[in-house]
Every structure is written in structure tokens, then in C-alpha cells.
Amino acid sequence: MNLSLDTIQSSDFLTEEQIEVRDAARDFAQRELLPGVIERDTHEKFPHEQMKMMGELGFLGMMVDPKYGGSGMDTVSYVLAIEEISKIDASAGVAMSVNNSLVCWGLEKYGTEAQKQKYLVPLAKGEILGAFCLSEPEAGSDATSQHTTAEDKGDYYLLNGTKNWITNGGNASVYLVIAQTDPEKKHKGINCLIVEKGQEGFVVGKKEEKLGIRGSDTHSLMFTDVKVPKENRIGEDGFGFRLAMETLNGGRIGIAAQALGIAAGAYELSLKYSKERKTFGKPISEHQAIQFKLADMITSINAARLLTLQAARVKDAGLNYVNAAAQAKLFASQVAMDTTIEAVQVHGGYGYVKEYHVERLMRDAKITQIYEGTSEIHKIVIAREILK
Numbered sequence: 001m002n003l004s005l006d007t008i009q010s011s012d013f014l015t016e017e018q019i020e021v022r023d024a025a026r027d028f029a030q031r032e033l034l035p036g037v038i039e040r041d042t043h044e045k046f047p048h049e050q051m052k053m054m055g056e057l058g059f060l061g062m063m064v065d066p067k068y069g070g071s072g073m074d075t076v077s078y079v080l081a082i083e084e085i086s087k088i089d090a091s092a093g094v095a096m097s098v099n100n101s102l103v104c105w106g107l108e109k110y111g112t113e114a115q116k117q118k119y120l121v122p123l124a125k126g127e128i129l130g131a132f133c134l135s136e137p138e139a140g141s142d143a144t145s146q147h148t149t150a151e152d153k154g155d156y157y158l159l160n161g162t163k164n165w166i167t168n169g170g171n172a173s174v175y176l177v178i179a180q181t182d183p184e185k186k187h188k189g190i191n192c193l194i195v196e197k198g199q200e201g202f203v204v205g206k207k208e209e210k211l212g213i214r215g216s217d218t219h220s221l222m223f224t225d226v227k228v229p230k231e232n233r234i235g236e237d238g239f240g241f242r243l244a245m246e247t248l249n250g251g252r253i254g255i256a257a258q259a260l261g262i263a264a265g266a267y268e269l270s271l272k273y274s275k276e277r278k279t280f281g282k283p284i285s286e287h288q289a290i291q292f293k294l295a296d297m298i299t300s301i302n303a304a305r306l307l308t309l310q311a312a313r314v315k316d317a318g319l320n321y322v323n324a325a326a327q328a329k330l331f332a333s334q335v336a337m338d339t340t341i342e343a344v345q346v347h348g349g350y351g352y353v354k355e356y357h358v359e360r361l362m363r364d365a366k367i368t369q370i371y372e373g374t375s376e377i378h379k380i381v382i383a384r385e386i387l388k
């Protein structure tokens with residue numbers, strides 16, 4: 001039995017269509033992402049060509065209705081695909097997750113028909129990329145503390161401020177920007193505006209040099225007196241913070257899947273290596289010290305996979321998935337960190353060099369405990385949900 005295809009990934013648990021999507025993502029990742037992944041990590045290169053192909057395969061608007069250019073799939077298919085992509089290239093995994101969960105989702109759920117035709121259709125087809133702009137120099141975990149302002153000028157908003165650590169920041173064409181319109185109303189005075197690259201006063205700032213997910217494109221963004229037409233606001237006046245929070249609930253399922261992929265990738269490499277590498281006259285897989293590590297890895301990965309699939313299923317069932325998403329993201333990101341550290345240990349000296357991939361996966365894992373809500377924020381979210 002192939003351990004990467006264990007029971008919870010079998011047809012007892014998944015539909016034929018979900019298995020097809022997973023296998024297509026797995027084939028694509030092996031064929032197109034694996035060959036250049038070390039080079040892209042080393043030189044911080046965005047996987048342009050590969051993202052284009054992912055768009056053509058329908059991976060960038062997976063859950064969007066086909067009438068808006070999407071693939072019309074469920075969240076389970078989406079997490080299976082992100083896991084497979086992230087096993088090989090977690091940078092492509094986050095670019096995919098942001099486009100699907102943080103950009104397409106909000107536009108489809110709350111956008112006007114005109115916004116959908118103009119922005120959602122090309123985003124869902126993968127013709128252009130989107131970015132979600134919430135974090136600021138002084139507003140990370142404390143997301144209500146927005147300093148970017150969107151002053152109401154009648155038929156347009158005047159946008160001023162800076163956004164930080166924006167995924168797809170340099171390569172996006174469409175940006176969903178969260179900004180404060182009426183500070184007296186606190187989070188109920190916040191709006192979400194669609195801004196296009198190239199608008200006067202909008203500058204893409206420096207690209208961040210990062211520990212991990214180095215192939216992903218992370219920038220600061222500056223807005224100086226950018227005129228954003230009122231028709232580019234998503235939802236009612238003051239709905240922007242609620243929209244951001246609802247968006248992140250789904251985004252967190254995508255990041256749980258990314259973390260799961262990082263962990264599963266490290267585990268699969270460790271399993272293979274442990275059967276090949278010999279010490280003291282036998283494969284290291286025959287040493288109990290290594291067996292225990294592999295046993296811990298697969299057990300925690302399967303637990304993370306169940307939580308992630310559960311969150312996806314709760315969302316697909318139309319139920320409240322805040323808690324399920326937070327639990328999946330909290331747990332899967334911890335599993336990604338623990339598993340990748342152990343994967344480096346299993347590989348010994350080879351694990352510390354780039355060629356064996358696990359050091360990259362270890363660096364990539366860390367961000368999953370930070371973005372789309374830190375682990376600490378997730379504990380707050382979970383506690384609030386169970387105590388209300």
C-alpha cells in the first residue's frame with residue numbers, strides 16, 4: 001500500500017471527482033513544480049509559468065461558479081489540490097490559496113454583478129492574480145486597528161495608507177484593500193475596496209526577503225490619494241471588516257491544507273530516504289529511533305488531514321465553519337512545523353542541504369503559524385466559539 005494514499009484519502013472517503021482533482025494536482029506538481037522549486041526558492045523567483053498553467057487547469061478559481069469562469073468544485077476538492085501543490089511547492093500553494101479563498105470568494109459572495117464580470121471572471125480563470133490587503137505595519141493580529149483610510153468623497157473614496165506583507169503583492173492585478181472610512185464607528189466603519197494595479201497614487205513597495213515560501217511574492221503597498229470609485233466597494237458601507245473576517249475563515253482552511261501539504265511532503269521524503277539510507281549495516285528505517293519518528297509524523301498528519309477535511313466538509317454543508325477552520329489551521333500548522341523539523345533530523349546532514357528539500361519545507365512551515373491569523377489568535381477564536 002502506498003502510504004501517501006492511505007485510507008482517508010481513498011474512495012471510501014472521497015468521491016471519484018475529488019480523487020481526480022487530487023491526482024491531477026499531484027501530477028501537475030510532480031511534472032511542473034518540482035523541477036525548478038529549489039532554484040525558485042534560492043533566487044526568490046515567483047512561479048509565473050506554473051501559475052499560468054494552474055489557471056488553465058482551473059486551480060485558481062476552484063470553487064467559483066462556472067458562469068463566472070470558475071471550476072465549480074467543492075471545498076474538499078480545493079483542499080486536496082492545495083495539499084498536493086504544497087507538498088512540492090508551498091509558494092505556489094499560498095499564491096493559489098490567496099487567489100481562491102481571499103480574493104475570488106469575497107467577490108463571488110458579496111460582489112455586484114458588474115464587479116463579478118469585470119474582476120471575478122479573469123481572476124477565476126487565472127488570467128490575472130489577486131491580492132488581499134488587510135495587514136499593516138501596526139495592524140497584524142489586531143486587525144480592527146486599521147490606519148489606512150478611505151475617505152468618503154461622494155462618488156469615490158480617497159485611499160491613503162500602507163499595507164504590509166501582501167502575498168501576490170507584486171504580481172497581482174486586482175487588490176482587495178481594507179480601509180477605515182469612519183473611525184468613530186470602529187470596525188463597523190471599515191470598507192473593502194477593489195483597487196487596480198496602475199491606479200494613480202498606488203505604488204507597489206519593496207519585495208520582502210523571507211525565511212520561507214521564498215518563491216511567493218510578498219510586498220508592501222503604498223496608497224497616496226488613490227481615487228477609488230464607489231462602485232468598487234464590496235458590500236454595504238461599513239461591511240469591510242466583517243467581509244475580511246468571513247474571508248479569512250475560508251482562507252484558514254486553505255492554509256491548513258498548505259500546512260498539511262508541507263508536512264506530508266516532508267513525511268514522504270523521510271519515508272523514502274529512511275528505506276534507502278543505511279547506517280550500522282541496515283536501512284535507518286529498521287532503527288526504532290527512526291520508526292518512532294515516522295509513526296509520529298503519519299499519525300499527526302492524518303489527524304491534521306481529518307481536521308482539514310472536516311473544516312472543508314462543514315463549509316460545503318453550509319454550516320458555521322469558524323471553529324472548524326481555526327482548529328484545522330492551528331493544528332495543521334503545528335504539525336507542519338513539528339514534522340519538518342523531524343524530517344530534517346531523519347535526513348541528518350543531508351537534511352541540512354537544499355538538494356534534499358526538507359530544509360526548505362522546514363523554513364516554509366513556519367509561516368503557516370503566522371499568516372491568516374497566528375496560532376495564538378486561533379486559540380482566541382476557538383475559545384470564543386466554544387464559550388459563546
Ligand code: CAA
Binds near residue numbers: 098142143166187322
Ligand atoms: N468570522 C466572522 N466574523 C468575525 C470573526 C470571524 N472569524 N471574528 C470576528 N468577527 C466579527 C465579530 O463578530 C465582530 O462583529 P460585530 O461587532 O458585528 O459583532 C467583529 O468582527 C469584531 O470582532 P471582535 O470584537 O472579536 O474584534 P477583536 O478586535 O476583539 O478581535 C480578531 C478580532 C478575531 C482578533 C481579528 O482581529 C483577527 O482575526 N485577527 C487576525 C487577523 C488575520 O488573520 N490577519 C491575516 C492577514 S491576511 C494574510 O495573512 C494573507 C496572506 O498573506 C496569506
